[in-house]
Amino acid sequence: MTPRRSLVTGGFGFIGGHLVERLLRRGDDVVVVDPAPAPPDLRDDRAAVRHVPCDVRDAEALRLVDVTGVDEVYHLSSLVGVDRYLSDPLDVVDTSVLGTRNVLDLARRARAKLVLASTSEVYGKNPVAPWAEDADRVLGSTAADRWSYSSSKAVAEHLALAYAHRFGLRLSIVRYFNVYGPRQRPAYVISRTLHRLLRGERPLLYDGGEQTRCFTYVDDAVEATLLTGGSGAADGEVLNIGSDQEWTMAEAVDLVRSAVGSDAEPVVLRTRSAFGEAYEDIPRRVPDVSKARRILGWRWGVPLGAGVARTVAWAHRSPWWAAAEPPGGCPGGNAETNRATGRTDGHVR
Numbered sequence: 001m002t003p004r005r006s007l008v009t010g011g012f013g014f015i016g017g018h019l020v021e022r023l024l025r026r027g028d029d030v031v032v033v034d035p036a037p038a039p040p041d042l043r044d045d046r047a048a049v050r051h052v053p054c055d056v057r058d059a060e061a062l063r064l065v066d067v068t069g070v071d072e073v074y075h076l077s078s079l080v081g082v083d084r085y086l087s088d089p090l091d092v093v094d095t096s097v098l099g100t101r102n103v104l105d106l107a108r109r110a111r112a113k114l115v116l117a118s119t120s121e122v123y124g125k126n127p128v129a130p131w132a133e134d135a136d137r138v139l140g141s142t143a144a145d146r147w148s149y150s151s152s153k154a155v156a157e158h159l160a161l162a163y164a165h166r167f168g169l170r171l172s173i174v175r176y177f178n179v180y181g182p183r184q185r186p187a188y189v190i191s192r193t194l195h196r197l198l199r200g201e202r203p204l205l206y207d208g209g210e211q212t213r214c215f216t217y218v219d220d221a222v223e224a225t226l227l228t229g230g231s232g233a234a235d236g237e238v239l240n241i242g243s244d245q246e247w248t249m250a251e252a253v254d255l256v257r258s259a260v261g262s263d264a265e266p267v268v269l270r271t272r273s274a275f276g277e278a279y280e281d282i283p284r285r286v287p288d289v290s291k292a293r294r295i296l297g298w299r300w301g302v303p304l305g306a307g308v309a310r311t312v313a314w315a316h317r318s319p320w321w322a323a324a325e326p327p328g329g330c331p332g333g334n335a336e337t338n339r340a341t342g343r344t345d346g347h348v349r
């Protein structure tokens with residue numbers, strides 16, 4: 001039997017890398033479109049993957065990608081992280097809008113099913129949680145770059161749904177909620193806290209840490225993504241993919257501290273001093289996950305404690321990750337001298 005062939009944009013990123021591993025285990029031929037190299041611990045699988053090191057904004061280059069036999073396209077490439085929305089909003093918007101348009105054309109050419117990775121950020125700061133997929137989007141001013149990601153992902157969703165409408169393209173949209181796990185860039189609360197603790201630095205806590213999130217272990221997110229790719233019932237649908245167990249940021253930081261066995265006190269910062277006065281954090285982010293359960297039969301399975309323990313164990317086996325510099329321009333990155341035993345920039349709780 002001819003193996004299934006899947007194409008993953010952003011396949012050498014955090015979620016993409018885990019998805020590629022699962023596709024290879026399932027026996028697929030895998031094409032990865034990503035200008036980045038494979039992460040160190042995915043290198044063993046490199047021979048099994050056809051790597052096209054191309055930028056999804058480059059329509060001409062994408063037209064040259066051989067899509068023969070591609071059945072499923074997973075479109076994950078994106079610029080992710082508050083540091084990027086603030087430092088590079090043009091690239092954030094272009095990657096999402098131009099890139100998605102080009103990948104939609106590629107999926108059309110392949111006559112493949114497309115799964116578009118979107119985000120809980122599209123709901124913005126809607127105060128009425130939990131959010132079902134048809135909940136309102138509540139955003140701030142376009143003068144605040146922090147909304148560039150949310151808005152451009154929403155435009156990518158509109159583009160995708162318009163392609164389905166006009167061209168009959170089979171596609172689904174998955175909105176991930178705070179995915180974490182091995183290999184994640186240390187720019188998010190779980191990965192950043194772990195990365196800092198392993199480097200002997202104190203964790204960071206913004207605005208007192210009472211904001212809540214529902215953290216989703218990467219294997220759960222990948223499972224839901226694959227189910228979506230294979231599900232006819234999910235065609236044309238938007239699905240929240242996440243845990244619905246709510247944690248405060250302070251609790252999440254504490255959990256990582258105890259998993260590492262650290263008693264380093266967090267450095268408390270104000271988001272507005274860190275990211276600028278126009279920055280708004282989301283106080284509460286909770287998905288309604290009943291639709292994914294109904295359509296895919298999927299529900300998240302890995303509780304935060306177990307997922308953090310797996311991530312810590314992986315990090316101990318993967319010293320290259322803690323050795324890598326944290327993202328530049330990310331408050332709490334290189335600039336601060338808040339070592340566990342040293343001076344602090346914020347006041348200490």
Ligand SMILES: NC(=O)c1ccc[n+]([C@@H]2O[C@H](COP(=O)([O-])OP(=O)(O)OC[C@H]3O[C@@H](n4cnc5c(N)ncnc54)[C@H](O)[C@@H]3O)[C@@H](O)[C@H]2O)c1
Nearest residue numbers: 010012013014015036055056076077078117119176178179
């Ligand atoms: N991690 C999360 O919690 C989360 C939450 C919501 C949504 N998402 C979405 O899931 C997807 C994957 O996120 P991730 O956390 O793995 O991010 P990531 O940054 O780890 O991976 C993104 C990948 O996209 C690639 N990429 C960036 N610009 C590109 C371009 N112009 N052309 C081709 N490739 C490009 C990068 O090289 C990288 O490998 C993204 O679409 C993101 O918006 C992630």
